[in-house]
Amino acid sequence: MLDTTTFVGLDVHARSIKAVSLDVMTGEVRCATFGYDAGAVAGWVRSVDPKAKCVYESGVTGFDLQKRLSGLGVDCVVGAVSKMIKPSADRRRKNDRNDAEFLARMLSVGNVVEVWVPDDECEAARDLTRALEDARDDLSRSKQRLSKFLLRHGLVFDERTPTGRRKGNWTRAHWSWIESIRFAEGADNEALAYYVDAVRRAAEDKARLEGLVEAETRKPRWRRRVDSLRCLKGVDTATAADLVFEAGEFSRFRNARSFAAWVGLTPSEHSSGESDRRGAITKAGNKHLRKALVEAAWHYLTCSARPKEPARGQAPDPGARRHAAKGVRRLVERRGTLLARGVHNNKANVATARELACWVWAVGLMAEEA
Structure with a gap:
């Protein structure tokens, strides 16, 4: 009371x-x-x-x-x-x-669901990873603007290798081609210089923030959990940092299902009486993590079921690493089963992301309690 x-x-x-x-x-x-x-x-x-x-x-x-x-x-x-x-x-x-x-x-009357309030260090780490996501978006937009500016002038990069394979965009060859472009009108050259500068500045900002996020993950408070989550395929340092910083404490979730619900990856439902209907995912909760998990889940379309080898300097909890290896095998098998049943690729990926969220909670909790 x-x-x-x-x-x-x-x-x-x-x-x-x-x-x-x-x-x-x-x-x-x-x-x-x-x-x-x-x-x-x-x-x-x-x-x-x-x-x-x-x-x-x-x-x-x-x-x-x-x-x-x-x-x-x-x-x-x-x-x-x-x-x-x-x-x-x-x-x-x-x-x-x-x-x-x-x-x-x-x-x-007790009808308020309280939000978990992170401490200042946790909130600052969250802000850093969200700034990195903004930097990624800014870089993507800058590249889009530059490429579409060139397309409006009929310029499309189409160089090929000696074997006939088309070279990719934003490679050294692509940048050399962009730098060689000259327009008859001075205003167009000024616009091109602006778009090129915007892409380069956005790339520099993204690289700088990636370094800051990686430095943050090396702090004793986060390192064990981040290194343990990196044992899951599709989860690199930046994604692991997202998961750890946004969750704050995995122990605050009752179970894996509640964590998956928090990121909005559980199916919606409209059932009544004898009718039992489930629809698309709820998309309620932390959209930042939902996006990261859905992107990570695509790796299980082509990766093997072998455990992920730790990188140099990575020090995961041994128990969490073994559990992550079990999760990788399960997720690869699950993805293969869904595709064999003829489930649409996108739908199968979201289902894999939901199960990945459950493994993330389990591995993160094991590292947290170690």
């Missing part, structure tokens, strides 16, 4: 916070408005009830307010917005006060 009778809902925005407190014993409701000032909110909460418990919805404001309030001695949690049960009647009377009061009432 909670040792408080006062619950505070916070509707948090970039520059303002609406707070509503609810005393469940008397039914008294109080309301206050603040700027984005954790100190002012903490002072008001203490004046209402020093033992009050606060909540606000997860969103773009992140965990900053929760950490500040906790540092000031105020009990505050972050509620999962996707799990909030809101009456349809409230859709036409939405405002900050009603939203804050709704959160307070949900917290008072």
